[in-house]
Amino acid sequence: MARTASLSGFPEWLPEERLVELHVLDTLRRVFELHGFASIETRAVETVGQLLRKGEIDKEVYGLSRLQEDEGEAKGKGDHHALALHFDLTVPFARYVVENAGYLSFPFRRYQIQKVWRGERPQEGRAREFTQADIDVVGDGELPFRYDVEIALVIAEALSALPIPDFRLRINNRKLAEGFYRGIGLEDTAGVLRSIDKLEKIGPAKVAELLKAELGATDEQAQKALQLAGIRTEDTSFVAQVRALGVSNDLLEEGLNELEQVIDAAVQRAPGKVLADLSIARGLDYYTGTVVETVLVGHEQLGSICSGGRYDALASKGNRKFPGVGLSIGVTRLVSRILSQDLAKASRSVPTAVLVALTHDDSWGAAQDVAAQLRSRGIPTEVAAKAEKFGKQIKFADRRGIPYVWFTDDDGTHQVKDIRSGEQVVAAPETWMPPAGDLAVQVATADAVAGAVNA
Amino acid sequence: MARTASLSGFPEWLPEERLVELHVLDTLRRVFELHGFASIETRAVETVGQLLRKGEIDKEVYGLSRLQEDEGEAKGKGDHHALALHFDLTVPFARYVVENAGYLSFPFRRYQIQKVWRGERPQEGRAREFTQADIDVVGDGELPFRYDVEIALVIAEALSALPIPDFRLRINNRKLAEGFYRGIGLEDTAGVLRSIDKLEKIGPAKVAELLKAELGATDEQAQKALQLAGIRTEDTSFVAQVRALGVSNDLLEEGLNELEQVIDAAVQRAPGKVLADLSIARGLDYYTGTVVETVLVGHEQLGSICSGGRYDALASKGNRKFPGVGLSIGVTRLVSRILSQDLAKASRSVPTAVLVALTHDDSWGAAQDVAAQLRSRGIPTEVAAKAEKFGKQIKFADRRGIPYVWFTDDDGTHQVKDIRSGEQVVAAPETWMPPAGDLAVQVATADAVAGAVNA
Numbered sequence: 001m002a003r004t005a006s007l008s009g010f011p012e013w014l015p016e017e018r019l020v021e022l023h024v025l026d027t028l029r030r031v032f033e034l035h036g037f038a039s040i041e042t043r044a045v046e047t048v049g050q051l052l053r054k055g056e057i058d059k060e061v062y063g064l065s066r067l068q069e070d071e072g073e074a075k076g077k078g079d080h081h082a083l084a085l086h087f088d089l090t091v092p093f094a095r096y097v098v099e100n101a102g103y104l105s106f107p108f109r110r111y112q113i114q115k116v117w118r119g120e121r122p123q124e125g126r127a128r129e130f131t132q133a134d135i136d137v138v139g140d141g142e143l144p145f146r147y148d149v150e151i152a153l154v155i156a157e158a159l160s161a162l163p164i165p166d167f168r169l170r171i172n173n174r175k176l177a178e179g180f181y182r183g184i185g186l187e188d189t190a191g192v193l194r195s196i197d198k199l200e201k202i203g204p205a206k207v208a209e210l211l212k213a214e215l216g217a218t219d220e221q222a223q224k225a226l227q228l229a230g231i232r233t234e235d236t237s238f239v240a241q242v243r244a245l246g247v248s249n250d251l252l253e254e255g256l257n258e259l260e261q262v263i264d265a266a267v268q269r270a271p272g273k274v275l276a277d278l279s280i281a282r283g284l285d286y287y288t289g290t291v292v293e294t295v296l297v298g299h300e301q302l303g304s305i306c307s308g309g310r311y312d313a314l315a316s317k318g319n320r321k322f323p324g325v326g327l328s329i330g331v332t333r334l335v336s337r338i339l340s341q342d343l344a345k346a347s348r349s350v351p352t353a354v355l356v357a358l359t360h361d362d363s364w365g366a367a368q369d370v371a372a373q374l375r376s377r378g379i380p381t382e383v384a385a386k387a388e389k390f391g392k393q394i395k396f397a398d399r400r401g402i403p404y405v406w407f408t409d410d411d412g413t414h415q416v417k418d419i420r421s422g423e424q425v426v427a428a429p430e431t432w433m434p435p436a437g438d439l440a441v442q443v444a445t446a447d448a449v450a451g452a453v454n455a
Numbered sequence: 456m457a458r459t460a461s462l463s464g465f466p467e468w469l470p471e472e473r474l475v476e477l478h479v480l481d482t483l484r485r486v487f488e489l490h491g492f493a494s495i496e497t498r499a500v501e502t503v504g505q506l507l508r509k510g511e512i513d514k515e516v517y518g519l520s521r522l523q524e525d526e527g528e529a530k531g532k533g534d535h536h537a538l539a540l541h542f543d544l545t546v547p548f549a550r551y552v553v554e555n556a557g558y559l560s561f562p563f564r565r566y567q568i569q570k571v572w573r574g575e576r577p578q579e580g581r582a583r584e585f586t587q588a589d590i591d592v593v594g595d596g597e598l599p600f601r602y603d604v605e606i607a608l609v610i611a612e613a614l615s616a617l618p619i620p621d622f623r624l625r626i627n628n629r630k631l632a633e634g635f636y637r638g639i640g641l642e643d644t645a646g647v648l649r650s651i652d653k654l655e656k657i658g659p660a661k662v663a664e665l666l667k668a669e670l671g672a673t674d675e676q677a678q679k680a681l682q683l684a685g686i687r688t689e690d691t692s693f694v695a696q697v698r699a700l701g702v703s704n705d706l707l708e709e710g711l712n713e714l715e716q717v718i719d720a721a722v723q724r725a726p727g728k729v730l731a732d733l734s735i736a737r738g739l740d741y742y743t744g745t746v747v748e749t750v751l752v753g754h755e756q757l758g759s760i761c762s763g764g765r766y767d768a769l770a771s772k773g774n775r776k777f778p779g780v781g782l783s784i785g786v787t788r789l790v791s792r793i794l795s796q797d798l799a800k801a802s803r804s805v806p807t808a809v810l811v812a813l814t815h816d817d818s819w820g821a822a823q824d825v826a827a828q829l830r831s832r833g834i835p836t837e838v839a840a841k842a843e844k845f846g847k848q849i850k851f852a853d854r855r856g857i858p859y860v861w862f863t864d865d866d867g868t869h870q871v872k873d874i875r876s877g878e879q880v881v882a883a884p885e886t887w888m889p890p891a892g893d894l895a896v897q898v899a900t901a902d903a904v905a906g907a908v909n910a
Binding site: 005006007010011012013014015018019022033034035036037038039040041042043044045047048060061062063064065066067083084085095096099100103104105107109110115117119129144146147150153265268269349350351352364365368375378379380381382383385386399400401402 | 519560804823
């Protein structure tokens with residue numbers, strides 16, 4: 001990254017950096033649409049009441065007020081009709097589903113790629129304005145478990161298509177964990193989950209203390225809970241490991257069965273990308289089954305780059321429930337890391353493949369004709385604004401990163417020069433094409449770029 | 456439009472409506488990139504000081520504050536370091552250019568497609584949250600006038616590619632108008648422009664009164680100013696009409712020459728799309744030459760759907776000036792009109808072209824294999840979640856608007872059914888392709904749709 005943001009927590013990209021971000025967004029969109037997810041956007045703004053429905057999170061929310069308010073406009077901070085910026089895409093999506101249930105057909109599959117805002121203290125991997133890319137499937141009344149499996153596979157495919165390091169989806173199941181805690185006699189399962197969620201931060205000894213001090217767990221209960229959280233397998237062998245702990249509970253069985261289905265499918269269809277990790281808890285309390293976090297291998301300290309899970313009752317309308325399962329990719333976190341560590345880069349900084357040079361100042365119209373012919377065949381083309389010396393026009397193209405310059409002689413002969421190699425050939429505007437690698441901007445991982453240079 | 460927004464002024468689209476918006480956005484992006492414009496985004500948030508730099512517009516601005524502010528955090532409304540949502544993309548772009556001047560190469564061509572917010576009273580064609588699509592070319596120190604011509608042609612090409620009614624760019628030039636006013640002895644040219652700007656709203660008689668009452672114009676001066684504003688030509692004949700008014704002024708000559716270049720190029724390269732309209736003033740005071748407004752023919756009451764012009768000093772850094780020329784398309788205004796009047800529609804409401812049906816509940820894996828093969832060739836495909844009766848699975852596809860259902864017999868034979876025609880054929884997952892019109896969602900004007908049905 002060349003610069004620091006002029007406003008802390010609000011990153012902005014240079015054009016060549018934005019091309020990397022665009023590549024990430026286009027790739028995600030393509031994969032999501034290939035899997036039948038429809039695009040929606042929700043407004044950036046929710047009522048404060050809507051955002052605080054789930055409690056907890058008010059600290060991070062940006063409230064809105066018009067700088068010059070009308071007399072009598074209600075805008076108290078405690079006012080639940082006041083407006084605020086959304087802090088994720090799940091809460092707005094839940095509202096959207098309820099409001100539009102009569103116009104949607106279920107199971108409703110949607111992707112949503114938008115900015116969200118949180119007033120947290122900015123740090124690496126955590127911005128105040130950032131882009132999320134979410135997919136969810138939502139049912140009306142019920143939603144087959146199979147969608148949990150499918151969502152994990154779609155995300156593994158989407159992440160595999162990005163110019164990022166290897167990654168691992170770490171998957172657990174709330175039913176499995178809650179059933180297990182009940183089975184060993186710990187009834188405040190939310191409390192246990194909250195403590196287990198701190199495992200990576202404070203270590204097992206302190207978690208054991210927490211479980212004993214705050215939840216009244218015995219030594220043996222604390223140890224069992226920690227043993228469960230220590231299970232991490234690349235295949236379905238976690239099932240045997242859990243059973244070996246000798247705990248019996250119906251909800252545990254249901255969770256084991258669900259997680260086994262996810263891992264079993266992933267071993268076949270996304271080998272090496274998925275782990276059963278029984279320490280994963282997820283902070284927010286609306287998850288009811290599958291829970292997922294994702295790390296970049298070698299970048300674990302960055303935190304999760306894709307999280308989510310199954311929620312059986314995030315949205316409801318009277319008696320009508322809309323269960324869902326979804327995952328959210330932290331696009332800005334990913335792109336920041338790609339840029340700060342040069343993990344991938346764009347092949348040039350402008351879309352333009354060809355600059356049509358001007359021979360005379362009054363040949364601008366003829367040059368526009370050449371450009372129009374090139375564009376009609378999908379070749380991004382600019383026309384020089386002034387008939388400067390060719391050397392200057394070539395320098396102009398070079399400075400902007402444009403690979404080809406087009407010349408038209410007074411006798412109507414066209415030539416095109418690859419200004420990187422200096423090679424110049426006679427060409428016709430109706431037929432000439434640059435190599436595929438030059439037609440559009442390419443974004444490739446640093447490895448691939450190095451490989452191409454060495455090849 | 457099926458519904459009204461649940462929050463007035465904050466429209467949200469249903470999935471099939473969003474497809475129309477996406478088509479508009481994709482089309483604009485494609486045209487902009489073909490002309491060598493690079494994508495950037497700026498943060499949604501500016502400091503209040505930055506936004507108020509140009510005065511006037513504070514009434515419409517949404518200020519931000521964290522719902523739970525830290526002790527001592529500065530957030531007074533008068534505080535110029537406080538944050539607010541941007542109300543257009545020009546002011547943020549000017550800041551971006553100044554901040555990043557060292558990393559950009561000039562003339563810098565960028566497009567920017569983002570949401571903006573204004574706290575105005577919502578009405579048809581005017582939302583509180585809406586999307587703009589801007590293109591600008593910005594120079595370092597100077598910017599050849601030719602870019603004024605080019606920007607108008609790019610926008611005419613972009614709008615021509617959209618599923619919208621015919622449109623007219625109405626173009627004027629501030630130098631022409633200001634030079635003329637000076638030439639007839641009216642020195643408060645900004646005041647005259649403000650009055651002329653009201654022409655369409657209050658009519659010529661009232662504008663004449665304004666000019667006399669507020670600017671001390673004589674009858675004759677007011678009549679001359681109105682005669683100028685009455686000139687509207689589809690070619691460069693406006694030049695002779697202005698000259699016939701017998702006013703002489705250097706700035707006027709410069710403006711006449713500039714506008715003549717724009718109209719002359721447009722007559723050749725965008726015939727019928729552009730007018731010289733000498734009544735166009737544009738409210739904001741930073742324009743210094745070309746000014747543009749755009750109307751949809753037959754929808755003039757909607758207001759301008761694309762506006763902008765030349766500004767010689769929007770951005771500066773010490774003595775360094777960054778002149779620019781740009782136009783901004785009101786995407787939400789356009790899309791709202793397309794949807795509310797059924798001017799165009801999507802061929803289906805989901806990206807999915809094929810639903811792979813399940814023969815047995817345990818054939819989900821095999822069905823996913825079929826789906827993966829179809830997707831690898833770019834065919835958006837979903838897999839059914841349950842092995843219900845085929846009739847039910849077909850109904851499911853029908854309800855979601857998916858045109859094809861894929862069946863795999865127990866003997867491994869594949870068949871695909873077009874559920875609109877009922878036609879069913881034997882097919883192979885490695886080779887079958889739907890017709891191009893079914894592969895991706897098509898968005899077409901209502902006329903084109905009607906034509907296709909009748910054909």
